[in-house]
Amino acid sequence: xxxxxxxxxxxxxxxxxxxxxxxxxxxxxxxxxxxxxxxxxxxxxxxxxxxxxxxxxxxxxxxxxxxxxxxxxxxxxxxxxxxxxxxxxxxxxxxxxxxxxxxxxxxxxxxxxxxxxxxxxxxxxxxxxxxxxxxxxxxxxxxxxxxxxxxxxxxxxxxxxxxxxxxxxxxxxxxxxxxxxxxxxxxxxxxxxxxxxxxxxxxxxxxxxxxxxxxxxxxxxxxxxxxxxxxxxxxxxxxxxxxxxxxxxxxxxxxxxxxxxxxxxxxxxxxxxxxxxxxxxxxxxxxxxxxxxxxxxxxxxxxxxxxxxxxx
Amino acid sequence: xxxxxxxxxxxxxxxxxxxxxxxxxxxxxxxxxxxxxxxxxxxxxxxxxxxxxxxxxxxxxxxxxxxxxxxxxxxxxxxxxxxxxxxxxxxxxxxxxxxx
Numbered sequence: 001x002x003x004x005x006x007x008x009x010x011x012x013x014x015x016x017x018x019x020x021x022x023x024x025x026x027x028x029x030x031x032x033x034x035x036x037x038x039x040x041x042x043x044x045x046x047x048x049x050x051x052x053x054x055x056x057x058x059x060x061x062x063x064x065x066x067x068x069x070x071x072x073x074x075x076x077x078x079x080x081x082x083x084x085x086x087x088x089x090x091x092x093x094x095x096x097x098x099x100x101x102x103x104x105x106x107x108x109x110x111x112x113x114x115x116x117x118x119x120x121x122x123x124x125x126x127x128x129x130x131x132x133x134x135x136x137x138x139x140x141x142x143x144x145x146x147x148x149x150x151x152x153x154x155x156x157x158x159x160x161x162x163x164x165x166x167x168x169x170x171x172x173x174x175x176x177x178x179x180x181x182x183x184x185x186x187x188x189x190x191x192x193x194x195x196x197x198x199x200x201x202x203x204x205x206x207x208x209x210x211x212x213x214x215x216x217x218x219x220x221x222x223x224x225x226x227x228x229x230x231x232x233x234x235x236x237x238x239x240x241x242x243x244x245x246x247x248x249x250x251x252x253x254x255x256x257x258x259x260x261x262x263x264x265x266x267x268x269x270x271x272x273x274x275x276x277x278x279x280x281x282x283x284x285x286x287x288x289x290x291x292x293x294x295x296x297x298x299x300x301x302x303x304x305x306x307x308x309x310x311x312x
Numbered sequence: 313x314x315x316x317x318x319x320x321x322x323x324x325x326x327x328x329x330x331x332x333x334x335x336x337x338x339x340x341x342x343x344x345x346x347x348x349x350x351x352x353x354x355x356x357x358x359x360x361x362x363x364x365x366x367x368x369x370x371x372x373x374x375x376x377x378x379x380x381x382x383x384x385x386x387x388x389x390x391x392x393x394x395x396x397x398x399x400x401x402x403x404x405x406x407x408x409x410x411x412x
Contacts, residue, residue: 028349028367154332158331211366268328269328272326272328273328273329273332276393276394276395277393277394
């Protein structure tokens with residue numbers, strides 16, 4: 001049996017408990033708290049590392065990662081629309097979810113690499129921020145076209161002031177300002193407890209994923225195939241881009257994982273208001289009950305091998 | 313004790329709509345409202361309250377009957393097609409009519 005990070009077992013526990021309808025529920029406030037700590041911790045860690053060496057992000061890297069976010073939804077839409085024969089709104093919604101990123105998956109890959117002492121670029125949290133929004137915009141455009149009646153101003157505000165962006169960038173800024181010495185006072189909560197907090201987060205994610213299982217049965221095989229094949233294909237694209245950009249093997253693994261991950265927080269909320277006719281359960285179930293578990297259990301070790309093969 | 317008749321409008325809907333809904337209520341002239349987290353089951357399945365993406369809210373508004381009708385009609389036209397939403401109206405009595 002391959003070495004599975006213990007935090008993954010918490011996810012398995014959550015799924016099993018949820019599927020068995022065990023009397024287990026974390027209050028919503030706990031989920032909010034745990035995910036807030038995770039986002040801040042990831043941002044802070046990156047900020048502290050950035051303060052150590054001023055490796056500024058090359059503009060080509062910034063531009064190409066932004067572009068990746070806009071481009072990824074197109075093949076996802078084509079597959080869902082032409083192969084899956086989904087309604088246009090549903091296909092566009094899936095495209096937005098799969099082009100955007102999952103911070104939970106990011107936290108797991110960070111933990112995976114840390115356990116194995118594999119270094120990656122400190123600015124990786126910025127990649128998350130760059131990848132979160134473009135795909136959602138692309139998905140809305142795919143559903144609506146340019147002339148659609150979308151409340152863009154309201155939507156942009158919601159997107160750019162979303163929790164994950166505010167907390168990741170806020171954490172990065174604080175970590176960078178405080179530096180390695182200054183941040184030692186907040187180390188116990190944000191750095192030492194990271195794994196434990198991640199374990200709680202994954203327990204809750206397991207419960208939420210288990211709640212999607214009945215919907216999964218309803219939507220059948222296409223969603224399962226889509227939810228596994230698209231991430232692997234996107235991971236290869238992400239890894240390829242990482243190699244072209246000259247990232248470290250750890251960095252390539254992170255970028256591949258981000259490309260493979262599917263959003264289940266920012267995208268569902270934005271799509272729900274901007275494309276109301278899309279079935280929200282379809283995309284959420286694919287992202288949560290298929291792709292998230294696949295990525296954290298099978299995907300990340302696979303993407304690391306791809307990264308090592310590319311870099312070596 | 314003198315009592316004044318008003319209408320109570322209760323809306324149970326998706327939490328994701330909260331901000332938009334509040335803005336619309338205020339634009340329609342509603343002066344006050346109460347929002348609580350809710351969970352339950354309806355034609356669109358079971359709704360948990362423990363995760364923001366899938367949670368429900370209950371919005372209560374006490375106001376003049378005419379305004380309550382207007383709000384109810386607007387919500388019906390705007391949201392019934394694509395969102396999980398239930399709304400109902402009741403007669404209630406208040407003691408301070410100037411507030412509602």
